[in-house]
Amino acid sequence: MIRARIIGTGSYVPDRVLTNREIEKKVDTSDSWIVERTGIKERRIAADTQAASDLAYEAALSALKKARLKAKDLDLIIVATVTGDMPFPSTACLLQAKLGAKNAAAFDLGAACSGFIYGLHVASGMIRSGMHQRVLVVGAEVLSRFTDWQDRSTCILFGDGAGAVILEPTREKHGIWSTHIYSDGNLADLIMLPGGGSHAACSRETILKKLHHIKMKGNETFRVAVRTLEELAEDTLAKNDLDPAKLSLLIPHQANLRIIQATAKRLGLPMDKVFLNIQKYGNTSAASVPIALDEAVAEDRIKGGDYVLLEAFGGGLTWASALIRW
Numbered sequence: 001m002i003r004a005r006i007i008g009t010g011s012y013v014p015d016r017v018l019t020n021r022e023i024e025k026k027v028d029t030s031d032s033w034i035v036e037r038t039g040i041k042e043r044r045i046a047a048d049t050q051a052a053s054d055l056a057y058e059a060a061l062s063a064l065k066k067a068r069l070k071a072k073d074l075d076l077i078i079v080a081t082v083t084g085d086m087p088f089p090s091t092a093c094l095l096q097a098k099l100g101a102k103n104a105a106a107f108d109l110g111a112a113c114s115g116f117i118y119g120l121h122v123a124s125g126m127i128r129s130g131m132h133q134r135v136l137v138v139g140a141e142v143l144s145r146f147t148d149w150q151d152r153s154t155c156i157l158f159g160d161g162a163g164a165v166i167l168e169p170t171r172e173k174h175g176i177w178s179t180h181i182y183s184d185g186n187l188a189d190l191i192m193l194p195g196g197g198s199h200a201a202c203s204r205e206t207i208l209k210k211l212h213h214i215k216m217k218g219n220e221t222f223r224v225a226v227r228t229l230e231e232l233a234e235d236t237l238a239k240n241d242l243d244p245a246k247l248s249l250l251i252p253h254q255a256n257l258r259i260i261q262a263t264a265k266r267l268g269l270p271m272d273k274v275f276l277n278i279q280k281y282g283n284t285s286a287a288s289v290p291i292a293l294d295e296a297v298a299e300d301r302i303k304g305g306d307y308v309l310l311e312a313f314g315g316g317l318t319w320a321s322a323l324i325r326w
């Protein structure tokens with residue numbers, strides 16, 4: 001049986017750190033409220049000269065280096081993003097050019113915060129079917145450009161960054177055991193960026209109405225996220241016939257510490273088996289899971305043979321999970 005296996009991970013976050021204390025000066029909020037309600041202490045903000053493909057490029061280079069591959073070895077590039085450089089060409093094509101990955105096909109995938117795991121699902125299927133051999137999957141976001149810095153309920157949450165993995169086929173037991181993707185478009189209005197597309201193309205009116213900023217019904221989203229992610233985690237383990245006690249590490253989407261704690265509690269998982277970096281980066285949407293995965297690898301939190309569960313939830317609504325035998 002052929003599976004997809006991760007052979008390299010990489011990540012990149014911009015240098016600029018934006019602390020809660022700095023946000024206190026922009027809107028009516030406090031460091032203690034933000035930490036207590038979300039777990040976030042600071043986030044990274046891209047430089048004016050950096051677009052999503054620039055962040056993706058740094059993460060991809062790092063993943064290629066660890067996989068000991070050259071860009072020309074890639075035959076597919078998938079970039080998960082909702083804050084790409086421009087509507088077209090795709091950020092994946094811009095990344096392909098920057099990398100010099102001339103033998104790859106490249107496309108973007110939009111599933112908001114679940115985008116990276118959606119990308120793993122597609123890449124894993126391509127590899128299992130034999131259609132592609134060496135696939136780069138990147139999650140890259142510059143959410144700070146679409147954040148309403150006057151809206152205290154959202155501007156505290158988001159940050160910029162990118163994470164990447166490289167996959168290849170394996171006949172071993174190690175690799176991606178299963179991926180699961182879901183969506184519910186009936187709940188599209190819970191998180192959206194309404195302007196800029198064909199629904200509300202950029203105009204003076206859309207700018208005045210702030211349609212080019214992220215809108216979120218936070219509390220409703222929170223309640224759906226807790227319920228959905230708890231069920232998703234349990235269901236993914238059950239589908240793999242794996243007892244939660246055997247799980248070595250849960251790498252959740254870093255949107256809110258309380259959501260993550262609820263999932264861990266439902267699985268009976270101690271928090272030392274949950275990877276957290278939300279305090280440093282906030283919610284980086286599609287970049288969140290691959291940045292966390294790369295940091296978990298770098299910190300030696302994952303060893304050969306470990307079972308690792310990835311899960312995410314975001315706009316769409318979308319949600320997704322992956323079970324990996326490392």
Ligand code: ACO
Pocket residue numbers: 028029030033034037038112113114152153154156191217218219220221222225255256259283285313314315
């Ligand atoms: N500082 C101080 N007070 C605030 C702030 C703030 N930054 N933001 C909101 N408040 C106030 C509200 O105005 C409200 O006040 P009121 O009671 O006087 O009306 C009160 O705090 C409670 O507001 P809630 O929205 O109910 O607060 P909640 O506990 O739900 O926390 C949060 C808000 C952090 C946004 C939370 O709902 C959340 O994390 N939601 C889920 C986010 C998520 O998972 N998103 C999915 C992925 S995002 C993507 O796909 C791009």
